[in-house]
Amino acid sequence: MTIIAHISDTHFDGGERALARVRRTMTYLRGCDVDVILVTGDLTDHGTVPEYDEVKAELVADIPVLMLPGNHDVRAAYRQVLLDGAGSAPINQLRRAGGLLFALCDSTIPGEDEGLVAPETLDWLGGVLGEAEEPVFVALHHHPVRLNNPLLDSIRLRNPDDLAAVLRASSAPRAVFxxxxxxxxxGTFAGLPLIAAPGIFSTTRLPWTTTDELVWENTFDRDDVPGVVFHVVEHGELTSHFRSIAG
Ligand SMILES: [Fe+2]
Ligand SMILES: [Fe+2]
Known part of the structure; x- marks a missing residue:
């Protein structure tokens, strides 16, 4: 059995609030008996080197911590600090952790909030899945389906059909995070379970939970507590458990 602790959107910004919420989360997770921590993007708020220094200092544990970029991240600074590399090509990573294979895809478009799985990333993922002789868990930042908030859905993945075609061409993918x-x-995507992690930094309001008209300024609830999804993989089966992390 492998347990993946899936968190997202830490948005390190140099401020106390983001730092405190991540520290609360990581303290909680270090006390859990899990095998892998997965962070699905927007590690930083502005993609600066000092913000990635915070990521490097805070998102650490005795178990593997897998990360990928989001629309608030910047590839060159991400590579410089977290991967000891250089360049602005998509950051696609095949990682083995907790006995499982993870295909971590870069779905960002530099300078834009909307997502795209670029042709070179589709080729890379197709190659990974084509060669895989075991289940693969695919992760990316942008949600490839509508999640019922019109504002967030306006910046979802732009080319879900391209990604779905690559996923459907192989029996290796087991879930999308x-x-x-x-x-x-x-939800589901390309016939696979699709699970979106709660945001560490804030939580999106759903239209039917408020009488306010949702605009960008009020769509993120900053008072809600951070959360985590525990994905349990056993005999190839996936169950996912959602928990809030109280202060
Ligand atoms: Fe975010
Ligand atoms: Fe994002």
């Missing part, structure tokens, strides 16, 4: 929506949510 994403972030970006700052919303704990589950």
């Amino acid at each position: 994403c972030g970006h929506a700052h919303a704990a949510a589950a």
Whole structure:
């Protein structure tokens, strides 16, 4: 059995609030008996080197911590601090952790909030899935389906059909994990379970939970507590458990 602790959208910004929420989360997770921590993007708020220094200092544990970029991240600074590399090509990573294979896809478009799985990333993922002789868990930042908040849905993945075609061409993918929506949510995509992690930094309001007209300024609930999804993988089966992390 492997347990993945899936968190997202830490949005390190140099401020106390983001730092405190991540520290609360990581303290909680270090006390849990899990095998892998997965962080599905928007690690930083502005993609600066000092913000990635915070990521490097705070998102650490005795177990593997897997990360990928979101629309608030910047590839060059991400690579410089977290991967000891250089360049602005998509950051696609094949990682083995907790006995499982993870395909971590870069779904960002530099300078834009909307997502896109670029042709080179589709080729990379197709190659990974084509060669895989075991289940693969696919992760990306942007949600590839509508998650029922019109504002967030306006910046979802732009080319879900391209990604779905690559996933459907192989029997290896077992689930898709994403972030970006700052919303704990589950659905299906390309015939696979799709699970979006809650946001560490804030939580998206759903239209039917408020009488306010949702605009960008009020769509994120900053008072809600951070949350985590525990994905349990056993004999190839997946169950996902959602928990809030109280202060
Ligand atoms: Fe975010
Ligand atoms: Fe995002």
